[in-house]
Amino acid sequence: MTLHVVPSSTAASPAVAVTHLYRAYGSRVVIENLNLRIERGEFVALLGESGCGKTTLLRALAGLDPIDGGRIAAPRRPAVVFQEHRLLPWDTLWRNVALGLQAADARERAAAALAEVGLGDRLDDWPRNLSGGEAQRVALARALMQEPELLLLDEPFAALDALTRIRMHHLVRELVATHRPGVLLVTHDVDEAIALADRILVMRDGRIAFEHRTSGHGARSIARAELLAELGVVASHPIPA
Numbered sequence: 107m108t109l110h111v112v113p114s115s116t117a118a119s120p121a122v123a124v125t126h127l128y129r130a131y132g133s134r135v136v137i138e139n140l141n142l143r144i145e146r147g148e149f150v151a152l153l154g155e156s157g158c159g160k161t162t163l164l165r166a167l168a169g170l171d172p173i174d175g176g177r178i179a180a181p182r183r184p185a186v187v188f189q190e191h192r193l194l195p196w197d198t199l200w201r202n203v204a205l206g207l208q209a210a211d212a213r214e215r216a217a218a219a220l221a222e223v224g225l226g227d228r229l230d231d232w233p234r235n236l237s238g239g240e241a242q243r244v245a246l247a248r249a250l251m252q253e254p255e256l257l258l259l260d261e262p263f264a265a266l267d268a269l270t271r272i273r274m275h276h277l278v279r280e281l282v283a284t285h286r287p288g289v290l291l292v293t294h295d296v297d298e299a300i301a302l303a304d305r306i307l308v309m310r311d312g313r314i315a316f317e318h319r320t321s322g323h324g325a326r327s328i329a330r331a332e333l334l335a336e337l338g339v340v341a342s343h344p345i346p347a
């Protein structure tokens with residue numbers, strides 16, 4: 107438990123640079139010599155079998171867990187959106203988004219962030235009145251308030267119904283195009299990764315074992331087959347088209 111997230115300096119620096127990362131729980135090594143660089147404005151998705159260490163990596167990048175070796179260089183503390191919204195039930199939506207910000211314009215800034223996610227008319231509403239999709243919109247607004255250089259998304263759409271998930275995909279693409287943070291999305295959904303990411307990583311044996319750059323629709327079906335094979339999902343009975 108030695109090194110941790112250290113600030114990186116120049117404007118040209120990436121959203122995050124990870125070198126030789128190592129993390130173990132007792133004798134169980136989960137991350138070993140992992141290297142990863144995400145540029146600002148770049149959308150990266152991380153796939154991998156259950157238990158391969160995706161959440162462990164994300165929590166280390168977020169500064170929520172210690173690391174046992176290597177280096178994580180980030181210009182600023184990353185913002186995180188989890189699968190569950192983690193809103194405070196006793197605070198109104200704008201106060202949840204403002205995160206205790208004491209500035210005189212805190213309400214105004216929270217209102218702008220909520221407007222960006224389509225909830226500009228719900229400032230004084232309460233988390234209990236939100237649908238699952240709306241709650242995740244508020245969680246995204248709260249993350250954007252931090253003006254992150256790196257946005258970490260830990261399966262934020264997994265609990266949503268299919269249509270809401272597609273709407274959220276459009277929204278998150280828009281927000282990333284506007285604010286240009288680097289993004290790391292942990293997901294189990296190969297199609298979600300293909301729909302959203304510029305670059306898809308597969309984690310295995312504690313490191314990044316495979317990398318795919320998405321480019322245009324023609325390449326997407328190839329990418330899907332390739333990614334499923336990397337994830338060890340091989341159809342013994344191909345589904346007819």
Ligand SMILES: Nc1ncnc2c1ncn2[C@@H]1O[C@H](COP(=O)(O)OP(=O)(O)OP(=O)(O)O)[C@@H](O)[C@H]1O
Pocket residue numbers: 131136154155156157158159160161162163
């Ligand atoms: N606090 C902990 N103490 C001990 N072992 C842990 C702890 N957290 C995670 N692990 C172990 O580390 C490994 C990686 O877990 P992690 O949650 O990072 O995997 P994951 O890829 O995110 O899995 P999933 O896709 O199922 O969420 C697992 O074997 C898990 O049991």
